[in-house]
Amino acid sequence: MIRRSYRKSLGVGLREILAVSVAVAVCTWGSAVLGEDSCVTCHAALPDALGAPVEAEKAGVHAAAGITCADCHGGDPTDEGPTAMEPEKGFVGKPSHAGTPKFCGRCHSNRAYMRQRKPELSTDQEDTYYTSVHGKRLRQGDERVAVCTSCHGIHGILPVSNAKSPVYPLNVARTCARCHADPAYMAPYKIPTNQFAQYQQSVHAEILFGRRDLSAPTCNDCHGNHGAYPPGATSVAAVCGQCHAVNMDLFVASPHKKAFDQLGLPECVTCHGNHSIQRTSDEMAGTSGVAVCITCHTEGSTGYKGAAEIGKTLSELASLLSEAKQQVSLAERAGMETLDARYLLQEANEALVQSRNLVHSSDPEQVKKAAAEGQKKAATALEDATTAIEEVSKRKRMLAIPLSLIGLLILLLYLKLRQIEGAQRGLAS
Amino acid sequence: MRRVINWFDDRLHISALIDFLSHKSVPTHHHSIWYYFGGVSLLLFVVQIFTGLLLLFYYRPGPDSAFESIQFLMARVPFGWLVRSVHSWGANLMVLAVFIHMFSVFFMKAYRPPNELTWMSGFVLLGLSMAFGFSGYLLPWNELAFFATKVGTDIVGAVPVIGHWILMLLRGGEDVSGTTIGRFFGIHVALLPLFTGAVLFFHLALIQRHGITPPISKVGQPSPSLPFYPNFMIRETMVWLAVIGVLITLSTFLPWELGLKADPFKPAPAGIHPEWYFTFMSQTLKYLPPSILGFEGEQVGIIGFGVAGFLLFLTPLLDWQAKRGNDSRFFTAAGVFALAYVAVLTSLAYLKPY
Amino acid sequence: MASEDLVGELPAPSSTRRIILNALLSSSALAFLATVVYPVIRYIIPPPGAESDTNSVVAGKVKDFPANTGKVFRFGSKPALLVNGPDGRLRAVSAVCTHLQCTVQYRPDLEQIWCACHNGRFDLNGRNVAGPPPRPLEVFDVTVRGDDVIVSRKA
Numbered sequence: 001m002i003r004r005s006y007r008k009s010l011g012v013g014l015r016e017i018l019a020v021s022v023a024v025a026v027c028t029w030g031s032a033v034l035g036e037d038s039c040v041t042c043h044a045a046l047p048d049a050l051g052a053p054v055e056a057e058k059a060g061v062h063a064a065a066g067i068t069c070a071d072c073h074g075g076d077p078t079d080e081g082p083t084a085m086e087p088e089k090g091f092v093g094k095p096s097h098a099g100t101p102k103f104c105g106r107c108h109s110n111r112a113y114m115r116q117r118k119p120e121l122s123t124d125q126e127d128t129y130y131t132s133v134h135g136k137r138l139r140q141g142d143e144r145v146a147v148c149t150s151c152h153g154i155h156g157i158l159p160v161s162n163a164k165s166p167v168y169p170l171n172v173a174r175t176c177a178r179c180h181a182d183p184a185y186m187a188p189y190k191i192p193t194n195q196f197a198q199y200q201q202s203v204h205a206e207i208l209f210g211r212r213d214l215s216a217p218t219c220n221d222c223h224g225n226h227g228a229y230p231p232g233a234t235s236v237a238a239v240c241g242q243c244h245a246v247n248m249d250l251f252v253a254s255p256h257k258k259a260f261d262q263l264g265l266p267e268c269v270t271c272h273g274n275h276s277i278q279r280t281s282d283e284m285a286g287t288s289g290v291a292v293c294i295t296c297h298t299e300g301s302t303g304y305k306g307a308a309e310i311g312k313t314l315s316e317l318a319s320l321l322s323e324a325k326q327q328v329s330l331a332e333r334a335g336m337e338t339l340d341a342r343y344l345l346q347e348a349n350e351a352l353v354q355s356r357n358l359v360h361s362s363d364p365e366q367v368k369k370a371a372a373e374g375q376k377k378a379a380t381a382l383e384d385a386t387t388a389i390e391e392v393s394k395r396k397r398m399l400a401i402p403l404s405l406i407g408l409l410i411l412l413l414y415l416k417l418r419q420i421e422g423a424q425r426g427l428a429s
Numbered sequence: 430m431r432r433v434i435n436w437f438d439d440r441l442h443i444s445a446l447i448d449f450l451s452h453k454s455v456p457t458h459h460h461s462i463w464y465y466f467g468g469v470s471l472l473l474f475v476v477q478i479f480t481g482l483l484l485l486f487y488y489r490p491g492p493d494s495a496f497e498s499i500q501f502l503m504a505r506v507p508f509g510w511l512v513r514s515v516h517s518w519g520a521n522l523m524v525l526a527v528f529i530h531m532f533s534v535f536f537m538k539a540y541r542p543p544n545e546l547t548w549m550s551g552f553v554l555l556g557l558s559m560a561f562g563f564s565g566y567l568l569p570w571n572e573l574a575f576f577a578t579k580v581g582t583d584i585v586g587a588v589p590v591i592g593h594w595i596l597m598l599l600r601g602g603e604d605v606s607g608t609t610i611g612r613f614f615g616i617h618v619a620l621l622p623l624f625t626g627a628v629l630f631f632h633l634a635l636i637q638r639h640g641i642t643p644p645i646s647k648v649g650q651p652s653p654s655l656p657f658y659p660n661f662m663i664r665e666t667m668v669w670l671a672v673i674g675v676l677i678t679l680s681t682f683l684p685w686e687l688g689l690k691a692d693p694f695k696p697a698p699a700g701i702h703p704e705w706y707f708t709f710m711s712q713t714l715k716y717l718p719p720s721i722l723g724f725e726g727e728q729v730g731i732i733g734f735g736v737a738g739f740l741l742f743l744t745p746l747l748d749w750q751a752k753r754g755n756d757s758r759f760f761t762a763a764g765v766f767a768l769a770y771v772a773v774l775t776s777l778a779y780l781k782p783y
Numbered sequence: 784m785a786s787e788d789l790v791g792e793l794p795a796p797s798s799t800r801r802i803i804l805n806a807l808l809s810s811s812a813l814a815f816l817a818t819v820v821y822p823v824i825r826y827i828i829p830p831p832g833a834e835s836d837t838n839s840v841v842a843g844k845v846k847d848f849p850a851n852t853g854k855v856f857r858f859g860s861k862p863a864l865l866v867n868g869p870d871g872r873l874r875a876v877s878a879v880c881t882h883l884q885c886t887v888q889y890r891p892d893l894e895q896i897w898c899a900c901h902n903g904r905f906d907l908n909g910r911n912v913a914g915p916p917p918r919p920l921e922v923f924d925v926t927v928r929g930d931d932v933i934v935s936r937k938a
Contacts, residue, residue: 243914333687335500336504346879346886412808483827
């Protein structure tokens, strides 16, 4: 009976049978003499898929926590023979794809157990999973959707904080992309597969991969992880607002919120895009070619005028600030003191950041008010630096005094010399 | 008034000195103009001592204070910019004047007996001037100075056998750091002035002893001469005034920039160069192949300059012709070659920095 | 001029011309000397507000900082923030947000340091705890000497 199930499940040939026999001989000795886990001793000698987990599992967080094969797969690790894997001994073997969440959930959804072993970990992953698109489709019998192991791996699962884990922030996007960027695999779902390619071009990816700054968002920061679900049009701002809180507040209070909702426009995404979101520029506000305002606001409308005003205010402050910065470093290199000017630049920069935020209020007056403060500071800094540089040319004019005295002295000395030498010649003759 | 003067004169014997000076004479010929450069070097040395003392009022050595104190000096202290600028320009003009002085003496073959020691002490003074420049360059602790010092001491480190030892001694460790400022500061304001004072005294005393030497081509000819006092001295004073005029004009119109504070962990910025009077050497090292006859190219270059310098030092002993009063064409040619070499390599360093 | 004696013995072409020239010479020499001495004297007199030490500053008096308040003060060319926490302990951090260099402030209601620009938050030790700031704020040392609260850069 056991033998038959073995042959059925694996389709083993003669070679394997031989290997198994040798393995059984070796492991019988091993577990008997050394008192080792018979799953490990026997499977270590087995080829391929049956032996690989032994090594793989060693690196994982479960092995480190002392969780054995039998803790997940059942069976009796003290039994030295194949009888260890009889269903009567609690053996469950390999979970089915659809059964995986429940399989992991035996521990991970068990609050009492987790509290003992790893109290900081939440226990709602399985519940949340079934609220996700993945979970819902799995319930409907779709065997192609992701389950726990699709993202976390199987044997040798690593904690999220481990840089080698497939769900470490730097690896999440690639992990999702294994399915979501595969057009053939995604074909039945009729959803795009270019998200990963787009994301890689985004400012978020630039910060995450370029600077290795883990605070930058990857797929799960917007879409959720266990409960992954695409955000609806009216909840985009809430998603982005997790980090961009000030901009969200300003947007929600602005007339755009209502208008976008009515038109069914996806809030932030309407202007900034989603996966391929780019670093913003002052030109995005305004009425120039790259400005996003003019996609809706046509020339002559109030909105168009407001956009033009906002754009002009921002670009004026930005250019004044960069001019002032240049002048200040020029003065600094010349050895002039720039502490005051530097402080003003710091304040002007803050005003620019604030004005850029206030674009989300869509109110030109608010933007202008914040920018005016910055204009004043930047202009003062520019003036200070210019005065400092002019001071250098004032010195040039002052030079005339000692130089003319030197000229006069040389002239007088020359006259004196002529007088003396004239007298000397007179004396000689 | 006259009584006061007499009182002092009785005790100081100034009139005796004036009498001595007025009996001293300076040969006049169409190369006389070169005689002024020794005096100009002396004037600039005095200017350096004077402005250096003033800088000491505000300068604070150390990696956290050197740059800041110079910044403060230039921005907040009245005329601080002028003092620093004059000190920097004065250093450059002084080295230039010393070079001109040396070459003029060389071409007049004025090192001939009995002036051998005058020449040798002068050569030492040239070396000391360059050491002044090298050690002073680092003190503001700006980016350019930091990396130039790094490269400069690296070259010293390439000297065979004792190089690394000297490098450690100069830097006060493996790298140019805060310790290096302390050492360079000590060298610049105490060690070098002390040495230079002694050697300069020796040099000037020898000149008083032997008088001013006419060019070798005029030997044996009756040559007109000018009393040192007052005729030459008034002329020299006029030259000095002109030099001071040039110095303050340069300092005002091309004020020495402070630059950016040195950051040892930043990569070297483009355009790193030592003071101009070192560029003919650094440029040569750049052109040398990595290996010459199995020796490291840089080491060959350094040894080459060492040998050349030593030969220059020994010139009075080597020039047999000059000893007999003959103008040696070989030495003139060697001098022209050296001058041309320095001029070409220096201009290359500025025209083609990379 | 010490040349008087020597020149005096020579027969002068014109005594008045000589006297005028000497007078001119000595007065312009004195004037030139003055242009040297004046800058030197100005130079050696220490300028008002002696060297601003960039490594420490007096942030204010102890009584300026009641518990659970914060005050932004200038530290060199940058703002800094002194916080008297709810625990009555003085702490000082750089007030330049590590995100986009806005000036942060103390929010008594949050008992946190807060940046108005993008809602970044830091704890009282300058650690970034919420929002976009990628790094903690630079922490300064605080010492109380008499009534003065002195903030200095960590050595």
